[in-house]
Amino acid sequence: MKNVPHNVYIHVPYCKSKCNYCAFFSHACAKPDWEKYCNDICAEINYWGQKLGNITIPTIFFGGGTPSLMPTTVFEKIINTIKNNFQLETDTEITVESNPATIDFDKLKDFKSIGANRISIGIQSLDDKRLQFLGRKHTANDALQLIEYTNKLNLRTSADFIYGLPNDTVQDIIKMCTDINSLGLTHCSLYELTIEKGTPFGTMNLKMPSNTEMADMYNAIEKNLNLPRYEVSNYAMSGFECKHNQNVWDGKPYIGIGQGAAGRVYINNIWYEQMGNYAQFEKISDSTRAIEQVITGMRTIHGCQLTDTIKNVIDMDWAISNPDLIKIENERIATTKKGMLILDEIIVNLVK
Numbered sequence: 016m017k018n019v020p021h022n023v024y025i026h027v028p029y030c031k032s033k034c035n036y037c038a039f040f041s042h043a044c045a046k047p048d049w050e051k052y053c054n055d056i057c058a059e060i061n062y063w064g065q066k067l068g069n070i071t072i073p074t075i076f077f078g079g080g081t082p083s084l085m086p087t088t089v090f091e092k093i094i095n096t097i098k099n100n101f102q103l104e105t106d107t108e109i110t111v112e113s114n115p116a117t118i119d120f121d122k123l124k125d126f127k128s129i130g131a132n133r134i135s136i137g138i139q140s141l142d143d144k145r146l147q148f149l150g151r152k153h154t155a156n157d158a159l160q161l162i163e164y165t166n167k168l169n170l171r172t173s174a175d176f177i178y179g180l181p182n183d184t185v186q187d188i189i190k191m192c193t194d195i196n197s198l199g200l201t202h203c204s205l206y207e208l209t210i211e212k213g214t215p216f217g218t219m220n221l222k223m224p225s226n227t228e229m230a231d232m233y234n235a236i237e238k239n240l241n242l243p244r245y246e247v248s249n250y251a252m253s254g255f256e257c258k259h260n261q262n263v264w265d266g267k268p269y270i271g272i273g274q275g276a277a278g279r280v281y282i283n284n285i286w287y288e289q290m291g292n293y294a295q296f297e298k299i300s301d302s303t304r305a306i307e308q309v310i311t312g313m314r315t316i317h318g319c320q321l322t323d324t325i326k327n328v329i330d331m332d333w334a335i336s337n338p339d340l341i342k343i344e345n346e347r348i349a350t351t352k353k354g355m356l357i358l359d360e361i362i363v364n365l366v367k
């Protein structure tokens with residue numbers, strides 16, 4: 016039996032330095048051991064090749080950390096190893112998360128010729144003071160230059176931003192949206208700053224905006240950004256959504272490769288949870304997987320398809336009796352705009 020297509024996530028855990036808010040699995044490293052990293056990643060890919068057979072790969076996402084720090088030779092070897100084990104489609108989406116000032120035009124051009132077709136840039140802000148406060152090691156100009164490079168190379172480009180810093184007002188966020196609009200992006204992600212334990216911000220007792228202020232900023236983004244929202248924090252022109260994330264949110268299988276990368280693989284009609292270490296994965300029931308699918312699917316404006324397995328794990332009566340929060344159309348269930356603002360509460364009530 017041939018297994019179904021799987022998306023691939025590859026984690027690159029190295030950064031130039033650690034940002035003040037960051038709790039991702041990444042560490043500052045001046046000279047990563049790229050040879051060891053590459054060998055480990057390729058060994059994992061070969062392992063999955065044997066396990067899953069010659070399946071199709073709709074998307075590959077290099078996340079981090081800072082994948083743009085990867086030497087071209089490492090990127091090339093990883094892509095070739097994937098090609099040796101699996102089938103790529105003509106339009107397989109290959110995204111590389113990149114930070115300004117970590118990749119120059121020539122390297123970006125090489126990444127493109129090897130297969131990268133989408134660059135997700137960690138810009139975070141177009142204001143140098145805010146960048147400094149966040150502990151970013153690049154300037155707004157560095158970011159503009161990287162966008163210029165990706166445009167010149169005709170690469171699909173996305174950019175990440177952070178809002179809701181201490182003292183932020185709705186006016187600040189409207190200005191931020193106007194600046195973002197001027198970049199002419201087809202995709203961007205705007206994340207609310209959250210203070211995590213174990214980060215420099217976690218020790219600073221920062222006075223953060225209240226929940227109401229955050230909600231006002233969130234609504235201001237939807238009104239002022241010229242890209243429509245398609246997930247809680249993601250905005251795109253129609254047809255430019257991130258295929259990789261969309262597939263993961265839709266509950267499609269994905270392999271996590273690299274230290275700290277999680278996955279959900281589907282072998283011979285059985286779901287497995289793969290957490291952190293590729294050789295350790297555990298069977299999960301169809302209903303557990305369906306609950307995960309509801310949790311991620313409800314984050315998107317398309318919601319989830321109401322299959323029998325999904326119907327078995329949700330409280331349909333509650334959903335039907337809350338039309339201001341939940342909409343049910345064409346055998347799909349999704350949150351309304353109002354519901355999107357209280358997603359956690361919705362999930363608690365919706366999932367049985």
Ligand code: SF4
Nearest residue numbers: 030033034037041080
């Ligand atoms: S560059 Fe990204 S992954 Fe690295 S420390 Fe900063 S936020 Fe974290």
